[in-house]
Amino acid sequence: MAFEPVLTRNLGRPEVRTVRGYRASGGYQALGRALAMQPDELIDLVKKSGLRGRGGAGFPCGLKWSFVPKGGDKPKYIVCNADESEPGTFKDRLLMEHDPHQLIEGCVLAGYAVGANTTYIYIRGEYTAAARILEEAIRDAYGEGVLGASVLGSGFRHDVYVHRGAGAYICGEETGMLESLEGKRGQPRVKPPFPAVIGAFGCPTVINNVETLCCVVHIVERGADWFKSIGTDERNTGPKLYAVSGHVERPGTYELPIGVTFQQLLDACGGMYKGRALKAWIPGGASASMLTAADVDIRLDFDTLAKAGSMLGSAAVIVMDETTCVVRATLRLASFFAHESCGQCTPCREGTEWMRLILERIESGRGSEGDLDLLARVVPNVGGISLCALGDAAQGPVKSLIQKFGDEIRDNIRNRRYPLPRVPFFALGAVA
């Protein structure tokens, strides 16, 4: 596979953290080229490339930009979603820590395309190193005339601010992020209106993931056709970062063309840990439905995974081998969602906790025969009617547990005996 990594090309080269070093590696050329274009041309270019959002939902990036109303007397904002908090996901951190200027360049490009003079990088609170590196890079960029009143002397103004989150998963949801950014309680807003019309501080706002913005740099640099030449098809294009964790020989972040098969990814990671058998894997972070060893030839792209009943999400691939208790693993995910539900909407607030309680009962050997049926009836009510996608996300892993590992649940119900040694689920849900 003749694939040349672009997003991660500067990894392990600390000199690119300065503007000078980044320029030496070919950086900020795309920005210079874009500033000579009309903003609409830039949007069309991104549309043509087929770039879909790398944060999880996979919404076409160019289309999202084109929803921002032209003109108007309100300021517009770019908000970069760097609140990477989906369990299993650690790709954006890499980009920010190793190549901060690539992200800054992407932010300015997005700002130029939609006419925004300000970017807020909403970064996960725990990413202290990444935040520090970004701050330093931003300071440097102001000094070198990359940011500020006249970006690269073009007369286009752009400011970038880093805003650190305070540790809530829900602030990774775009409207929850906006609320948090505005200094309010981080909880999703009801949509419509969509952020492109009424976003941060009541103004039109584009929210893009870190990786998405980094992709834009390379689309401008190498053209839409280059980007389209990578990937599965017209709708799944470009390079993709896969964050692999779990029972593989070499966990880590891998840049591969979008749409590689799981087996190919697994091979890139050196195969299963100690050669054990694969039992289950999650393709796109905690929210995605689990897949099994039967699905290893599935292409890891948006549409193929959706067809398979799961999703690419943030492409955080979690691999579980035969030693894993999937009920316990799912309980752990369910506990996460119950803990992270913001509590405003009924199905998510009550449903995530109820799912956790049922799973906990089954896992600890106190389950009863009807529990599988009960779980199967409760789960569909949690997603679909919740206010934001967290309800759907919480539903994903449990649903796939029931569908694919029904026998294991039954086995837990019948053969486990209470009391068993309890796993300390870092006291999730015990926050009374």
Next chain:
Amino acid sequence: MPTVTIDGRSVEVAAGTNLVEAALEVGVQIPHYCYHPRLSVVGQCRMCMVEVEGMPKLQAACSTPVTKDGMVVRTSSPQAVEAQRAIMEFLLINHPLDCPICDQAGECGLQDYSFKHGQAFSRFRFEEKRVYPEKERIPLGPNVMLNMNRCIQCTRCVRFTQEISKTGEIGFFNRGAHAEIGTVEGRPLDNPLSTCVVDICPVGALTSTRFRFAERVWYLDKKPSICTGCDVGCNITLEHRRGSIKRYKPRFNPHVNDYWMCDFGRSTHERYRDDPRVTSPAVRRNGQLVPASWKETIDAVFQGIRVKRADGVTAFLGSGFLTTEEAYLVARLARLVESPHRAIWVDSGPARAIPNLRGGIVGRDAAPNRRGVELAGLVPGESGLDAQTLLLEDGAERCAAIFVVDSDFGRAARDPKVVERLRKARFLAVMGWADTPLARAADVVLPAATHAERDGTFVNVQSRLQRFVRACPAPSQARPGLEILAELLSRFEAKWASVSAATVFDLLAEEVDAFSGLRWAQIPAEGQTLPSLSGTEGAA
């Protein structure tokens, strides 16, 4: 305007109307908890899920506006019904089953929707219900008590304090299944409208400290009425059991108080319960007030006020608590005894503001009907004494007799100095419900009905005429003031023998320009701004 079809019924609504409101237009009630027409839409209870043709998922009706023509909505399709049932189940798994001791029982959104959209059994059988320890009785402020275990996290109260009272005392704390509402230490819920959060709370989480455990709501008789706390004239529902008023609740009137009323207004009925009351007509004999028949009493007043002497005529002192009709009869009485002394006393109170969509109303009088009483003719005639002269100066000495038409006309009715001054008249008749020091000093006492026990109209600070009706009968021998005055008038003119508030109002409307063209039976439920305020002197 776009047309929307809801459950097969089409209606044209303004673009942007949400589906909950649009459905009401065609008589379909979409269940909801968090939605309130005056609060921002947060779409978080998820009770109002409906099916919208062309949308892949169910939509929350409250946050779905009618934007384009031809929307087709189904509120009771199997999918929607299943969603509503699921939400009810979620809301109930952790809700305590303490309805028997919950004040909200009987008017509880959770009970009502359980009945309509819920199920009779629970699948939440193994785990313990979530509780908020030590949070069953949290006084959020002087008027509101929180029981967190009953809360369904709809955040109506939070939004009320942010958006309507604009005081922001209530917040939403913690998250997930432990999300709760509360106040910040040192910032209790203490604003003039605070009890409104009890009204809008769909469950029994917020209860009124005034009404707590006072009565089961299904025993209450509810009658539309008007608050007498100030001259805003908030529309209320007067709720009583066998004549004992238990609470006032705001009654929706977009022109006046919208959905709200102030805490002070809610407390005004407590005087009828706490203050002593006169219930028997009485006449002073040998220095002592002794019970007498109504006939004797009215005869005594008739003799007392008719007497005309060289040193003066009878003065009449009314108040802002009289109905327009009562005031009209008093004015009539004054004319018959040729008295120009038609005084009215109204305490001025602190400004009481009620928000509504037009920016709100501020009331400044401590009585509801100064304007109506004055329009009905209770204003001093030429060289007539005013209330100031009567109560604070030597006015009483210049009168042959004084007829105080409201024993509770203001704070002065309890001032011994004022009582002493009024007592200087040769004859003092006092009508009213309250057994004030003034009533005890009178020669004749006429026990009258309270606000709850009579019909009439008030004219508020915006000159809006509002009608109210009797909620309960007056106790013992007390009678509505209108009846007493009419019987007294019939001693002069036979035509007053049997009149009602309705007939008096219609007569008044013929005579007083400000009310011209109005008829009692045609006063709209929301009241009506007086067509013309010119020529008010004509009534005098």
